[in-house]
Amino acid sequence: MAGAHTLRETERHVDERLAGMDIDFQAMAVTSNLFRAASAVRNHLERSVLAAHDLSWSAFVVLWVVWIWENIETREIAAEAGFSKATLTGVLNTLEKRGYSTRKRSKDDGRLVIVSMTAKGRKLMEQLFPLFNQQEQFVASALNSKAQPIVADGLRKITELTEPGQEN
Amino acid sequence: MAGAHTLRETERHVDERLAGMDIDFQAMAVTSNLFRAASAVRNHLERSVLAAHDLSWSAFVVLWVVWIWENIETREIAAEAGFSKATLTGVLNTLEKRGYSTRKRSKDDGRLVIVSMTAKGRKLMEQLFPLFNQQEQFVASALNSKAQPIVADGLRKITELTEPGQEN
DNA sequence: TTTAGATTGTTCGTATCCAAACAATCTAGG
DNA sequence: CCTAGATTGTTTGGATACGAACAATCTAAA
Numbered sequence: 001m002a003g004a005h006t007l008r009e010t011e012r013h014v015d016e017r018l019a020g021m022d023i024d025f026q027a028m029a030v031t032s033n034l035f036r037a038a039s040a041v042r043n044h045l046e047r048s049v050l051a052a053h054d055l056s057w058s059a060f061v062v063l064w065v066v067w068i069w070e071n072i073e074t075r076e077i078a079a080e081a082g083f084s085k086a087t088l089t090g091v092l093n094t095l096e097k098r099g100y101s102t103r104k105r106s107k108d109d110g111r112l113v114i115v116s117m118t119a120k121g122r123k124l125m126e127q128l129f130p131l132f133n134q135q136e137q138f139v140a141s142a143l144n145s146k147a148q149p150i151v152a153d154g155l156r157k158i159t160e161l162t163e164p165g166q167e168n
Numbered sequence: 169m170a171g172a173h174t175l176r177e178t179e180r181h182v183d184e185r186l187a188g189m190d191i192d193f194q195a196m197a198v199t200s201n202l203f204r205a206a207s208a209v210r211n212h213l214e215r216s217v218l219a220a221h222d223l224s225w226s227a228f229v230v231l232w233v234v235w236i237w238e239n240i241e242t243r244e245i246a247a248e249a250g251f252s253k254a255t256l257t258g259v260l261n262t263l264e265k266r267g268y269s270t271r272k273r274s275k276d277d278g279r280l281v282i283v284s285m286t287a288k289g290r291k292l293m294e295q296l297f298p299l300f301n302q303q304e305q306f307v308a309s310a311l312n313s314k315a316q317p318i319v320a321d322g323l324r325k326i327t328e329l330t331e332p333g334q335e336n
Numbered sequence: 337t338t339t340a341g342a343t344t345g346t347t348c349g350t351a352t353c354c355a356a357a358c359a360a361t362c363t364a365g366g
Numbered sequence: 367c368c369t370a371g372a373t374t375g376t377t378t379g380g381a382t383a384c385g386a387a388c389a390a391t392c393t394a395a396a
Binding site: 013014017024027034035036068129137138141142149151154 | 190213237315319
């Protein structure tokens with residue numbers, strides 16, 4: 001975006017439309033900038049790192065979680081990754097088809113499914129994650145070293161406040 | 169998330185897996201918190217404000233842009249809202265079907281389509297936006313007044329840095 | 337032991353989103 | 367005036383995401 005209208009132009013229109021309303025502009029700036037930034041960063045990471053390996057965003061997130069935890073129940077993956085278990089089923093099918101991860105039934109509880117990585121998947125992440133973090137570093141370079149922890153911490157607080165009791 | 173594992177547990181596993189790698193943890197925290205926060209806030213706003221009116225997130229964003237600009241070309245909506253023109257076509261069909269907005273061909277340029285709001289759409293936004301902003305205020309209340317502008321400004325800088333030259 | 341209720345992963349139907357192909361329209365160079 | 371190329375909104379085909387229904391399994395109370 002930043003597209004056809006300048007920031008100043010947009011601001012003028014917004015102020016006009018909201019005149020007389022009791023609006024918290026500071027709060028509005030926080031949330032709208034949040035969504036713009038998240039979308040821009042996600043696109044950037046998809047193009048600069050994931051596209052070359054034909055990985056979707058969710059596929060990468062699942063790979064990451066499984067990589068970190070080695071053996072992990074699917075319900076935990078869904079919780080950590082932040083999407084529904086229905087979605088997870090599809091992503092895991094794809095990853096399994098490509099030979100990055102495997103599923104096995106839990107011996108302790110027949111309802112559960114445990115996911116783990118293949119050697120191929122591990123190799124992929126060992127190659128991919130440094131590139132990913134390099135781009136994360138580029139993203140964070142928009143902030144000076146004093147602002148970085150304030151932003152990171154602020155976002156964590158926002159998450160904690162707005163995240164529901166959580167279920168899938 | 170926040171799900172089955174504590175933050176400390178997760179951190180320990182992450183540190184283990186990344187041991188020996190040259191990773192910028194600060195940058196990692198910024199981006200991962202960014203996505204969690206955006207997702208949590210979007211869900212919160214959808215549930216607390218939009219669900220009652222059966223509005224999707226993108227539908228609301230389009231309504232917002234059209235509301236602010238009164239008469240606006242579709243290509244500008246797509247740019248401001250941050251998604252593809254193909255997606256926009258679908259969203260506009262829905263909004264038009266519900267009587268919130270209308271399309272008309274531009275007289276100056278036969279390729280362009282101008283979108284404007286109906287009285288019904290305007291009434292909806294005048295009722296809906298204060299509720300929306302009220303929840304934005306709740307979201308921003310996670311930050312103290314000193315942190316709020318730092319976070320908002322930091323997010324804007326991140327957007328500017330990572331946003332591509334941009335096309336649809 | 338039996339059984340009603342809870343939990344888990346998958347399937348199914350549906351909504352959302354995008355890139356590529358397309359038709360309509362405009363622009364610029366001859 | 368003509369026309370090749372650019373631009374715009376829509377259509378199409380396919381990927382992604384979710385809620386609800388479902389079957390398998392576990393748990394707890396009788």
